[in-house]
Amino acid sequence: MSAELFFPFKRITVNLAPADLRKEGSGFDLPIALAVLAASHQISVERLAGHAAVGELALDGRLRPVPGALAAAEGARRNGSRRLVCAAESGAEVALAGIDPVEVGHLAEAVSYFRGEGELPELGARDVPDAESTAPDLADVRGQERARRVLEIAAAGTHNLLLAGPPGIGKTMLARRLPGILPALDDEGALEVTRIHSIAGVLPAGSGLVRLPPFRAPHHTASVAALIGGGASPRPGEATLAHRGVLLLDELPEFPRNALESLRQPLEDGVVAVARVGGRAIFPARFQLVGTMNLCPCGGRGDPRLECTCTPLALDRYRARISRALLDRFDLILTLPKPRGAELAAEEGEGSVVVRERVVTARARTTAERLAPEAQELLDRAVDRLPLSGRGRARVLRVSRTIAMLAGAGTVAAEHVAEALSYRSPGELT
């Protein structure tokens, strides 16, 4: 396709205001091309009014989608534009911002649109089906009743969860099934997650709103920058891509210690602050952390039929990879037993759909603010007797409330606190 346009061979000044803000990416190709065409009277300036444009131009004039179309569309709308010219792949995203996308495949199409020649691309409402959950089903897990219970509590209260135990007992399997029992995102959350994923370039082309909580499972070779973000012009990391969703760190002790430690601040504040020469970037990072680990390097611990061959030194080194401060941020810590033969041969367990319904119901309930006197006493005694930090106490209280919500109780009872406390004694891990 040839555009049959000419390039004005004279001095051209393109002003990308504000000048002090560093611009990046190829999304300015199309708007710059349109501005040059308007300045050289090949399309009328009046017709450009009310329009914004974003997209990368290939050498043959074809228009390519760029990351961040949703954010660009939201900005265009704020600035009073009614329509945004973009690549077809970006249309669904642009429409989410409440602005009409004008989808074009080639610069020439954009030009004939502005000249009022071609067919006007179809505008307005579109139906992009919501993505279905691809998370595997909980029904696959046999036995491990306590782990199922803890997974449900974690889902209901968005608590951080650490699953420990010998190899091959279903830790990874269970962790991967958490997203499947989480409720869908609300409108505001969905828009925020879609915006983040769009900017980061991980949103599949043509997709609409991200309704499902994100699930990120980076490999244990991930660096600090990959995990929390960074780079010369800071890019968001896995912690931000997992915002409002789940960050799974499978084989927790295998991650570089500095990478794990870098998660401490976002785990507390829900944001990542990356300072660079070029400026400071703050990324949202309110994620639910799920970790899995063995009890020792050889994996023999926790399995009554195996003998652990680790030396005390190797064991100490292994445990030192996870700081107490990080461990303290897990609301729920569970050591899974090796399931018995009969358990593994049992019928399918409850499926994710049923569990998710209970989670949704629990979240819709109002939190039990009041503690029964016995519950208060139990908590006080626990603080005195257990190595429970101030943060630990607050986390036990939060988990107790979640357990009360799952039970539909109006007040937090002693039994709720007792159960919450039972997930806070990582005896085998320290």
Ligand SMILES: Nc1ncnc2c1ncn2[C@@H]1O[C@H](COP(=O)(O)OP(=O)(O)OP(=O)(O)O)[C@@H](O)[C@H]1O
């Ligand atoms: N409780 C279980 N119910 C059903 N299948 C199980 C169970 N436990 C383990 N399996 C089977 O064993 C495989 C390995 O489980 P999984 O990867 O979850 O183990 P793991 O505890 O993460 O082990 P590792 O410590 O070696 O990572 C699963 O894919 C599944 O097929």
Ligand SMILES: [Mg+2]
């Ligand atoms: Mg595993």
